Amino acid sequence: MFRNCLALAIAGLSLGVSPVAMATAQGAQQGADAALPQPAAPVQQLVDDVDIPYQTFTLDNGLQVIVSPDDKAPVVAVSVWYHVGSKDEPKGKTGFAHLFEHLMFGGSENSNQSWFKPMQDIGATDMNGTTYFDRTNYFETVPRGALDTALFLESDRMGHLLPAVTQEKLDIQRGVVQNEKRQGDNQPGGLIDYEIYGTLFPEGHPYHHTTIGSMADLDAASLETVKDWFRNHYGPNNAVLVLAGDIDVPTAKTLVRKYFGDIPRGPQSHPAEASVPTLDAPVHRDFKDQVANTTVSRVWAIPGMTSEDAPALDLAASVLGGLASSRLDNQLVRDEKIAVSVSAGAQQFERVGLFQVNAVVKPGVDPQKVGQRVDRIIADFLKEGPTQAELTRAKTQTVAGTIRGLESVGGFGGKAVTLAQGAIYAGDPGYYKKQLRQKVALTPEQVRQTARKWLSRPVFSYTLSPGERGEYQEAASAVGKPAQIGAPSYYRAPLSSEHPLARKPAHFATPAERAASLRASVAPAPAPQGVDRSHLPEVGTIADLDFPTIERAKLSNGIPVVFAHRGGVPIVRVAMDFDAGAAADPAGKSGLQAFMVTLMDEGTDRYDSAQIAKAKENLGATISVGSNMDRSGVYMTALTPNLAPSLDLMADIVRNPAFRPSDVERVRDQQLARIASEAKQPVGIALRTLPPILYGDGHPYGVPFSGTGDPAVVSKLTPQEIAQFHNAWIRPEKARIYVVGDTTLDQVMPLLESSFGDWKGTGAVPKKDFAAGTPAAQNRVLLIDRPNSPQSLIFGGELLPVQGTDDILPLEQANDILGSSFLSRLNSDLREEKHWAYGVSGFINRVEKQVPYLIYAPVQANQTGPSIAAMTQDINQFLTEKGVTQAELQRTINGSIRELPGQFETAADVLNGLEANARFDRPDDYYETLASRLRALSADELDAAARKVIDTSKLTWVVIGDAASVKPQLEKLGLPVEVQGSAGAGTPE
Structure with missing residues (x-):
């Protein structure tokens, strides 16, 4: 069935709020918002201070090397990026890029063993490899004394891999990858990505298929074809090597030339070109799967990450459904209460991207009504654009998120990823800085025009509802004759943990560092000397951990404060832990604690839910409330200049949650939807099933380890019960505050005293009861x-x-x-x-x-x-x-x-x-x-x-x-x- 979703939205105006009422509400809201905490640092100042010093040089064989010194910890991130991914796979060979990534961990000519054996021995952390549409990367963070070993291993598999690639290894990793595919497919909604890419990108388009590949193509992968993939794409001239951390540039030059300099240049890889397609007409489809709740979605193909339109589309997605204060959140979840959750995002690849809007329908609500409201909200945005306040919050969140990532040198994000992405996709390791500046300079009208340019095109809409999916297409190598699936033959699994990750640059430069202009390219050095590959290099000296000095203090009401300094970036992390957790739930009230903590940041005596969201976004802070079996906690990350107002907001959330009946009902729907979703996910089912069997019904741990509780209990909890539980368990006598970051104990204590020092508990202090026995084990x-x-x-x-x-x-x-x-x-x-x-x-x-x-x-x-x-x-x-x-x-x-x-x-x-x-x-x-x-x-x-x-x-x-x-x-x-x-x-x- 085909339909124009935006046209339907316009036809359904009766579902909306009248312009007069909306204007009145907005005026009242703006007056209330004026009292929200205000930031001390404007967003432009934050952007000006964000920097990652680096130098580059290129070996004669074409390997581009980026070095970013950062001596805050005695570790070095090693990150190798090859400019080839699944979009570069020819027809009939889908999944080869990812399959080959797995083979790269099986050993090389001079270290013919699992990659993880020497890596574990040298103490590598943040170690993995990932494949996506446009790149394949390999990374590890190693102690400085083990850098030679890491570079030996990376260079050996870049230049000496194929002698160690055997049919046996191929068969093993083929089976592993096919089980990775099954694992993704097995999730509720796990087949939807195939429809998205298969619909938006026509047959033959490089982004038509997903990265994991089809079972049939994986079955057909031959040893020689796999080896050809390496020969054609894995030369040093198609790679970028980033070294970030405790290393200087002269040392990096010497080591990189020693280990990589003798690797011959390979054929020049030419990443596939791809344009942004437009559907001829709107497309709508209805899908069934083992999901708990219905989701309505809207998806468009958009330009890639280096497009001049990318920053505006990213901000548009934030305002629509990315921020906690987004329009979809405020209207569909908070006000109209017809959705239990919403989201919007602009996922950008090298050549193209996806703009997607999702709304999870509240049980009992007509999905078509929700879809029409989503379409109307999008239509209003395209007509009016974001307000300046919305745009400022979106910009601040973007810059604050970048700063929060400045600490890490490697891993899935961090400095190495940021520099490598810029080098691979834009030919500029510092491209992240250009993107931030472009984003902060955008006006509301520019964002509106860009969003209208791309989102007024025909849309792919779909509804995913509870039901049974068809039979599954199995691997021929696993079960013999493959079964037929009730879906298009191009179904391929989404990656689970191997999606591209957010940029997290990892150094905060001083003005002096920026003035030093470390970005100058470095001239090539002398020819490399040979390296002995008959054995792994000896691991150098690795000093034992020097944990930061721990300082202690107490507030005037007795709350202990534990502090450790960690500089380098202008952020402070604060955790306030309470001796509560899911184990504090009274007998027969499983889920009370989890429901209570979920409600704490949904409204206080001073602010409603939307105002709290806006306040956090204005400050560039994150404040979350969570729990485990033993502890409940409130966790904050604040920009150092905004620490005082951020702590004030955190204190209000901790001390003065309002538990308004309207908020309780709204969050109850969300909590019940969360529980229903757990009961459809394999891991969720397991976490809800096994702990009660092991511990028994009367034990505090004999509850679902997810902590979400019993739906029969959650459906009946009253605001009074929730408030009583909060007063009993979230109190100063059970609290401990931890602070780590860019401040001192002397500086932070007055702020903590002002926020929490006069707080006093009332009534008796409760204790958890672990007297209940556990049942006999049953095999x-x-x-x-x-x-x-x-x-x-x-x-x-x-x-x-x-x-x-x-x-x-x-x-x-x-x-x-x-x-x-x-x-x-x-x-x-x-x-x-x-x-x-x-x-x-x-x-x-x-x-x-x-x-x-x-x-x-x-x-x-x-x-x-x-x-x-x-x-x-x-x-x-x-x-x-x-x-x-x-x-x-x-x-x-x-x-x-x-x-x-x-x-x-x-x-x-x-x-x-x-x-x-x-x-x-x-x-x-x-x-x-x-x-x-x-x-x-x-x-x-x-x-x-x-x-x-x-x-x-x-x-x-x-x-x-x-x-x-x-x-x-x-x-x-x-x-x-x-x-x-x-x-x-x-x-x-």
Whole structure:
């Protein structure tokens, strides 16, 4: 069915608010908004101060190198970007770019082993590789003393890869990638991306297919074709290498020429050109999937990231649905209450992009009505444009988000990503600065005109509603003859964790640094000397962690303050933790705490929900409220110049939430929708199902670990109950404040005293009751039927005779070998050897009281039973005749010690460390003494720690999958098997 959504919106004017009423409301709102906290630093000043010093040079073989010194931590980010992605794949070879990325981790000629083995040994952090439409990148952050090793390995796989690429490795990684595809496809709505790209970009367009590829093309990938992909695209002349962190330019020149200089230039890659297509007419489609709530969406193809229109489209998306104070939020969620959530975003690639608007419909509301209101709001925006106030908030949020990312040198974001993106896509590592300046200079009319230019074109609209999807197209190599899917043949999975990430530049330059003009290109240096590739370089000196000095103080009402200085960027992070959490819920009131914390920033005695959102955006601050099983907290990141007004706003949220009935009803709908969504997602089902089985109904931890609670409880909670819970648990006697960032304790204490020092609690101080016992462990399988699932999610668990506050360092190190690292026994078996899974993990969920050991394993459906059998065997062998080897011990201990500097690079990392010390009753010097304690551990101690507490005969397995195909496999395990419906309830078979 075809229809013009904007025309329908205009026809449905009766659904809107009258212009007179709207103008009156806007006038009243503007008067109320005048009292909101005001920023101390204008947005233009913030932009002027943002900078990333760097130098560039190019080797004779064409490798472009960018060096950005930053000595705040003794680590260096190494990031290699190849200018090739899935848009460059020829017909019939979709998924090759991403498949090849996986092969790059399988070893090279002179280090023919898993990439992760030497990387773990040297203590690499923020380590991964990603592929998207336009690029493939590989990155790791390593201690300065291990930089030679990282450069050896990166250069070896750039120049000496193919001798190590075998048919066996190709088959293994093909299976891993196909399970990555299944994992994405298995999510509710996981097939929608195929429709979006397949509709907006015609057959033959480089962006017509998604990055993961089709099952058929992945099956057809031959060894020689894969090798040709490397030969044609992976030469140094098609790459950019960024070194960011504790390194100077002369050293970088010497090392890069040593390791990369002898790699020959390859064929010049020519990234595919692509224009922005326009639909001939509006397109609408209706889809069904195992979703909890209906979503209405509008999508347009737009220009790419270097287009002059990109900054305006990004701001338009923020004003429409990106900001918490956006028009869609205010009108559809807050005012009319016909949607439970909305969003808008401009996702920009190299050549093209997507502008998408989504609204999740409130249950019981006609989706067509919501779609018409979305269209009308968009039409009004195209007619009137943003206000200056809206645009200022959007600009401030953009710049503040950039500054918040200035600390990190590498990883998925950070300085290295920012510089590499600019170099790859715009030929300018400093392109981020140009984008910020362009964005801040835009006027409301310029944004309106640009939005109208692109969003007045025919739209692709769709509705995704609850229902059953068709059969799944399987891989021929996995199950023989592929099944047919009730969808177009070009369906390909979206990437899960491998989408491009937001830019996060990682250095805040002083005026003197900027005046130094480090951006000058550096002349080529002498020819490289040869490198001995017969062995890995020796790791240099890596000093033990020097954790920031911890200072302590108390407010006049007794609230403890824990402080650590972390300079380099003008931000301050504040956390206010309360001894509450989901475990504080009274018996029969599961979800009360979570509902309460969700409501805290939805309205106070001074401000309503929209005003709080505007205030945060004006200040460039983030203030969020959240919780885990043991703690509730309010978390703020503020720009240093705006710290005082940001703290004032945070204090109002903490101390004076209003819990207005209208807000309670609106947020109740959102919370119930969230719970319903959890009950449709495999991980959500598992987190709601297993903990009550392990702990029992009467235990504080015997509730869904998501914390969202029981929908029957949430649907009946009253404002009075919520306010009483807040007064009882969110109080100064249960509070502790942590501050890390660009300030001093002397400077911040008066601000904290002003905000919180006069706060007093009332009534008795409650305590959590952990007296309830736990049920006897049952080694059984609970199968939750989820028809047509291409994967089964296996979620196993048992309670350990261990408290979270115990010293469990030996157990944690043992589990690093068994389950928690990439090289763990469980992941190595199911992913790297059997390739039945994209990733498997066994982990200790460290709550404060009795901890569970949990196993997470999404596996291909036809290997569900064998996967449980294999994991059980792996664990039993680890606990008996195949304990920790000396090689595993050395690798995990070396890695755990050497990665500590990278683990505490940022203020957020330090803040998390401070909170963990308090939560688990650890001394202030815990992290600084950790290295010596790790060195003293032996293989026997690790074996003893694991064997004392882990017992496979006590594991309960929850399996979420298609019962028709999975149950016969499970029955072969010799364990009791119980089947329930997909919502976790129903009559057992």
